[in-house]
Amino acid sequence: MPAKAPLPRQPVRGSTTGRPIMALLDLLGRRWSLRVLWELQNGPLTFRALQAACDGVSPTVLQQRLKELRAARLVVHDEGRGYALTEAARQLQPNLMALQDWAEAWAREEGSRETGSEEQE
Amino acid sequence: MPAKAPLPRQPVRGSTTGRPIMALLDLLGRRWSLRVLWELQNGPLTFRALQAACDGVSPTVLQQRLKELRAARLVVHDEGRGYALTEAARQLQPNLMALQDWAEAWAREEGSRETGSEEQE
DNA sequence: GATAATGCTACTAAATCAGTAGCGCAAGGA
DNA sequence: TCCTTGCGCTACTGATTTAGTAGCATTATC
Numbered sequence: 001m002p003a004k005a006p007l008p009r010q011p012v013r014g015s016t017t018g019r020p021i022m023a024l025l026d027l028l029g030r031r032w033s034l035r036v037l038w039e040l041q042n043g044p045l046t047f048r049a050l051q052a053a054c055d056g057v058s059p060t061v062l063q064q065r066l067k068e069l070r071a072a073r074l075v076v077h078d079e080g081r082g083y084a085l086t087e088a089a090r091q092l093q094p095n096l097m098a099l100q101d102w103a104e105a106w107a108r109e110e111g112s113r114e115t116g117s118e119e120q121e
Numbered sequence: 122m123p124a125k126a127p128l129p130r131q132p133v134r135g136s137t138t139g140r141p142i143m144a145l146l147d148l149l150g151r152r153w154s155l156r157v158l159w160e161l162q163n164g165p166l167t168f169r170a171l172q173a174a175c176d177g178v179s180p181t182v183l184q185q186r187l188k189e190l191r192a193a194r195l196v197v198h199d200e201g202r203g204y205a206l207t208e209a210a211r212q213l214q215p216n217l218m219a220l221q222d223w224a225e226a227w228a229r230e231e232g233s234r235e236t237g238s239e240e241q242e
Numbered sequence: 243g244a245t246a247a248t249g250c251t252a253c254t255a256a257a258t259c260a261g262t263a264g265c266g267c268a269a270g271g272a
Numbered sequence: 273t274c275c276t277t278g279c280g281c282t283a284c285t286g287a288t289t290t291a292g293t294a295g296c297a298t299t300a301t302c
Binding site: 077 | 249
């Protein structure tokens with residue numbers, strides 16, 4: 001039995017308070033959630049196209065994530081065009097772009113460090 | 122064998138390109154990653170305090186996440202004060218606060234919908 | 243009829259996470 | 273010294289989640 005889709009105003013995995021941010025962190029903190037939102041930024045994708053965009057994520061998980069994201073009204077399945085972000089999700093887009101920028105700077109930071117040491121398996 | 126800590130400029134789970142955003146999405150898309158950053162916003166926490174803040178997350182996973190976040194230089198373990206965000210991580214803070222605001226609006230949206238239907242188990 | 247693309251499900255194996263217990267260490271008080 | 277407390281961290285078992293592969297039913301196009 002998979003976990004319930006996190007929704008605001010009700011307890012979620014890891015928090016019983018019902019605080020909306022906790023539901024959001026639960027939702028986005030599941031594998032492929034952020035990635036799916038990222039890949040849908042440039043327009044709708046069919047299930048299979050989305051699967052390909054996410055480097056061949058297994059359909060089981062993708063199906064599960066889409067179910068949750070639809071329950072949370074971040075994604076809709078527009079018959080014919082495929083899966084698309086809702087208006088609500090689009091308001092998260094600036095955040096995602098900011099993450100993008102941040103990640104670029106992060107890479108420069110790490111790149112200039114020249115360690116090659118502290119990885120882990 | 123747990124997965125490697127995602128770092129920019131190298132392939133990660135779900136993407137072989139080495140694009141920094143992919144590493145970031147992999148890193149943040151692991152359970153408790155976003156939550157840990159969230160909980161550390163207001164200052165350093167000891168391991169146990171952090172564990173409590175995250176509603177008793179199992180020490181195994183918390184240890185793993187902290188390892189990854191330290192490898193990514195988002196978190197440091199300041200001996201004596203506990204775990205703290207790095208300057209780099211602090212630049213993500215506005216994003217997290219934006220998520221907070223977004224989540225509040227999300228809750229109002231959902232709250233005004235009055236369905237109580239489309240959950241899933 | 244053959245081919246291809248769609249969304250989606252079933253199934254097994256692998257990886258991750260949860261839950262609990264406990265270690266070694268250091269500090270503080272009696 | 274003994275006792276207690278808190279610290280970071282590890283071990284272990286079982287539950288949950290994810291990966292990987294195959295395949296179905298449907299629709300559309302040739």
